[in-house]
Amino acid sequence: MMCRLDEDQEPDSGSDVAATDAAFTSLLEDSAEELYEQAPCGYLSTLMDGTIAKINATLLEWLGLERSAVVGRMRFTDLLTVGGKLYHETHFAPMLRMKGEISGIALDIKAAGKQRMPVLVTSKVKTGGGGEPLLIRTTVFDARDRRAYEMELLRGRQAAEEARRQAEADRARLQEALAVLQQNLLPAALPTIPGLEAGSYYHTASPDLLGGDFYDLFPIDTGRWAFFLGDVCGKGPQAAAVTSLTRYTLRAAALHDPDPVNVLTTLNTVLHERYSGGDPRYCTAIFGILHAGSDRVEVRLASGGHPSALIQRADGTADYLPTPGGMLIGVLPRVRFTAAHTELRPGDTLLLYTDGLTEARIGPDRALYGEDALRAFATAQPAAGPQALVTALTGLLAGFGDGLDDDTALLALGVPTPLTTPLPAPASEDRT
Template identity: 60%
Template sequence: MITRGEWGPGGDGATGGGGGGEPDPRANQVAFSGVLEDSAEDLYEHAPCGYLSTLLDGQIVKINQTLLGWLGRSRAEVVGQRRFADLLTVGGQLYHETHFAPLLRMQGEIGGIALELVTATGDRLPVLVTSKIKTDFDGQPMLIRTTVFDARDRRAYERELLRARQDADTERQRVQHLATTLQRTLLPPVLPRVPGLQVAAHYHHASLDEVGGDFYDLFPLPENRWGMFLGDVCGKGASAASLTSLTRYTLRAAATYDPDPVSVLGTLNTVLNQESRGDGPRLCTVIFATLTPHPDGYDVVLASGGHPPALLLAADGSVSFQPTDGGQLLGALPDAAFVTTAVRLGPGDCLLLYTDGLTEARVGAGPERYEEEGLYGLAAAVAPTTAPELIGAVQQVLARFGDGVQDDVAVLALGVAPTG
């Protein structure tokens, strides 16, 4: 509030002229009128940071003049014509699809994310982005509000990245590094320790130039249980990375809400059907399991959606595929069917999950494939065994195949340590 005598004719708080020392009421009236004209809309339009509002699919419906000025675009070029992701660099679009958007959907708010906008002249503008989902009175999401801060003075590391790229021997090395780095973000860096279980995993890259679609994870659930999954999405490259990220986050979130394996796969199937785009459905195969401890080991309930069956290596040396035939591919049908089976792991038992890149690998120069018979033979030769030893045996097979492994391979094994 502006009080009497606060502003003088000189704008510095001095009182009016003359010898009386009384403030000039006309100066106060002018200043107060200026404040009234400084409307909320004007503050929004010319704020020191950018603001925009989008629909849930990312389409821009409102943007302030500050952000338009940074972009060098008119309101007509942006509102109703572009999604927020369209304003980003190619790398930023990929990060938005694989990380930013899924986290925002799960958490409702995400902040301080470093991205780059592309201006009308093609220049890159480093920014820090904060987004929040606005809900209605019933808690249903309505739109997304995003704040954009100019981060040009905070992005010295971009210059380091540029120098690193310039020092790269070839463009191929840069692409390989990007693909490898992105692939690592789609897999757990370290598998957690599970009481009473030995756990091991391995990921084999068929090509260093492309991001594969195989994935796995192991994570705790309420009531002393654990969730586990392994799967393979359709496609390669950026589209596979985006789908893999969506699938992993959905499986984790669904399992936390309802850990029943069929329910978890059903939720993922619904999400994939809803996320299907004009270029075709988003498909994947998954085997999901819940692990519940019992006095001598773990009870495992497996549900499969079009995925190769798990392989059990028992303590007595026997080997058997766990039947999940009939489980349907996820994302293809609105009401896909899934098949479950139960396994009790006791001391010395080991369970192997794998993707079809292993069984479809060529075993020589000809067309012969490894197939499930080859994997069964390997398991029979090493059983009984431990999870780390089993994964080591699979790695040796993959190394022997060399270029015959034409698709990425993910393997995950868990077992109960033998007694005595």
């Protein structure tokens, strides 16, 4: 945009023009040579054999050397550390000869005071009119700030890696402790019952959390055995505490009065009184009594809000044993439980399970596996006894993959066929 002089404005005087010329002349005093010498980076030129022909003051200051001791007396590699020389000979120089130019190469030079100074080096071969190489021009940038930043990043990465290793070690120790605690909440091994067979399996959905599923099998008196299986709400230490209380309450109540309804009623009273405050806790459970006869086993059981037991018969059929009216245990101060009764003959298997099995997600639509599918699965399996059924179900659970996202407990009880050990005759006073 052009400016217009007002009518009363005088043209520039000669003195203004002179001042402008003086300022321009002062700028010219900052000659190219002075800019070269005082540049914020180092400059040097070498002959093709590496002999230094020219070097600026900035680089000399970094090196702590006099110009007379460098120019014509030293090669570029004399400025480098041992490692820098090795890299120059094996990588830098060959690449420069091949390409004629190389940039941003990290090297270390021997700075003043015998200090190692990190630099970034860019070199270019200058050629004559006929294309023959004449000299090498090199620019050296101070990389100390960059090196410090890289070292800080490295220290941070190392600290993060150490923290990761420590976290993994802590997690491994935690998982080991949780596994030990989980084992203490389950029987180490099922007892051997004359004339009967038992099998069990426990799937832990997460090694980092204590599960709330539990089961047990133990003797009451001559010819009678008690069993139970259940699921405490929640996971973690709180659920483990409820599981421990539940197991010991069921055992103690069974030894006092083994009637299944009375045992579950006692458990309901204990849980409700203990957890009726601001942190209510409850569980589902099946409790039952096995009474061995001469050719069969009588089973009396009751359920508190738990999935019905499944019976696989020797004739190849399978169906659920209804336990109507069972309520969650520990929610209300007074509840009603209903007893159920069945008999196990040679080849029959009674299966108890937690809902992790039937609530597993399958297929692309993530549908529930469900009780109908479980009954069909049991029907399709040969009636080969409790352990065979548990083994088949273990394979089924493994096939669910990530669709099995809850802990799952299995307990199977049955009479082998044919009987290899006679069942002890029941004492009349032991009947429930």
